[in-house]
Structure formats: C-alpha cells, structure tokens
Amino acid sequence: MPQTADSISPHTGLPDSIYTARYPAPFEPVLDTLRIARLRDAGLYEAADTVAAAQPSPPAWQSGINGNRRQNLSGSDSGLLTILTLIFVALALNFRHCPKIFSNFSSELLSVRRRANVFDEHTTNETRVLILLIIQYVAYLGILLYALAGLGHTLETSHIFQTTASLMGLAGAYYCFQLCAYNVVGYVFGTPDNRRQWIRGFNASQALAGLTLMIPALITIFYPDAARPTLAVAAVFYIIARAAFIIKGFRIFFTGISSLVYFILYLCTLEIIPVIIIYRVTLYLVNRSPQ
Secondary structure (H helix, E strand, O other): OOOOOOOEOOOOOOEHHHHHHHOOHHHHHHHHHHHHHHHHHHOOHHHHHHHHHHOOOOOHHHHOOOOOOOOOOHHHOHHHHHHHHHHHHHHHHOHHHHHHHHHHHHHHHHOOOOOOOOOOOOOHHHHHHHHHHHHHHHHHHHHHHHHHHOOOOOOOOOOHHHHHHHHHHHHHHHHHHHHHHHHHHHHHHOOHHHHHHHHHHHHHHHHHHHHHOHHHHHHHHHOHHHHHHHHHHHHHHHHHHHHHHHHHHHHHHOOOHHHHHHHHHHHHHHHHHHHHHHHHHHHHHHHOOOO
C-alpha cells in the first residue's frame, strides 16, 4: 500500500506524524497554546481577531425581538363589559316606559308645588325604571372615578374589574348616604310634602345625570387617551345636575335670612365635604388594589 507523504503543519512547521507523536491527545491544551504563540509571532493572530470583530452582527430576524407584555384595557375586561351589557339590556326592555318617566323627571327636578297634584301618576313601572337608571348612574360614576384616579400616573391594569367594582360600590354607598341624609334634613326642616318633593328631585337629578354620563363613561373605557377632556365634560354634566337639585332645595326650604345660614351649612356638610371624602377614598381603593 503506497505511503503518502506527511503534510507540513502550518502552525508548528513540523510534519503531522512527528507533531502527533510529539504532542499526543492529552496535551491538546498545550498544543492550542503553541499554535496561538506561533500565530502571534507571525502577526496573524491579531489580524484574525480584527477580521472576526469586523464581521456584521446577525440580522434581527434570526435572534428575534423581546415582546412587550400586552396591556389590559377597560374595554377588553369581560366583567366590566358584562355589567354594562346587562344594564343596556334591562333599559332596552323597559324603554317603552321611558318617555313619560323622563317628562316626570324634568318636572320633579325643576318645579316646586306646595300641594301634590292628584293627576300625578307614579306606577310600579316608573319605580322599576328609576331603579335601573340609578344603577346605571352608580356604574358610570364608578367608571369615571377609576379614570379620574388614573390621571397623571399609570394604574395597575391586571385587576381592572375588581378596582372598578369597588368604586361602583363606593358610588352606591354615596348615593345611599345622600338619600338618608336628605330624608333626615327634610324631616327636620320641612313638611312631609316638602321632603317628598326634595327626595323626588334628588332621584330625578341622579337618573338624568346617569343618562348624561353614559357617553363620557364609554369613551373613557374604549378610548382611555381621551380621558382628560372626557372627564371635564362629565364634570360639567354632573355639576349641572347637582346645581338643579340644589336650586330646587333652596326654593323649597328658603323662608328668610335665618334659613340662609342652615342652607350654607347644608352645602358644606352634604355637598362639598362628601365629594372630597369620595375622592380621597377613591385614591385609597385604587392604590391598595392587588398588584
């Protein structure tokens, strides 16, 4: 069998047979060191490093890009959408009773009668629709409070429904507090008829406020970037409804200069201080939401 000539190793300058015999396999680390030393002596080691450094980095499609975590929005929360859907369906089923009820609401909010009208009709249908409108008002107010708490900083978006539901509960508690307080004030400072008119005006203002807050609440859900101007519009609607109710209360209970002092105390106690407390409690509930 013909023998082939040994090739000369370019690294050591020795024939492969002599190189292998002199440096067996267990000494491979030593051989690597010798190879690097000979390349450095020949001026090739630095050149190889320069060429390797000059090679372009692999394209991004080979290594990929780190993805960002998907941000949850109120418009994609199933619990919140379920509540709104149930409210819309309930109102749609009772829509045929709404025109007459809305006309009654406007008269109850704006007019003051010293004596009840025997032709006034207050049926169970009106009571049912009133309850639905109050529930709608509470739900929209909770949504707007959540958007208000998110102005200026980022909220935790993994628990939108729990936080918004707690704010809806806060709005419902605020409504119940106002209803009880107005009944007490009407009982102490007015006649039964005055108290009845005042409470009906309060419920009418809340029901109509719920209708006006519908569009701003939906905009803050599906377009959170427009929350600031939307909240300003919602505040205007809310203030108008409250102002109409306060004016009716003034017309009912104002009997002279002495009653003006009580009216100012009423404004501070039931209209200003509770709003400040609601705002502070809103921030507390949002900040303590589970992380």
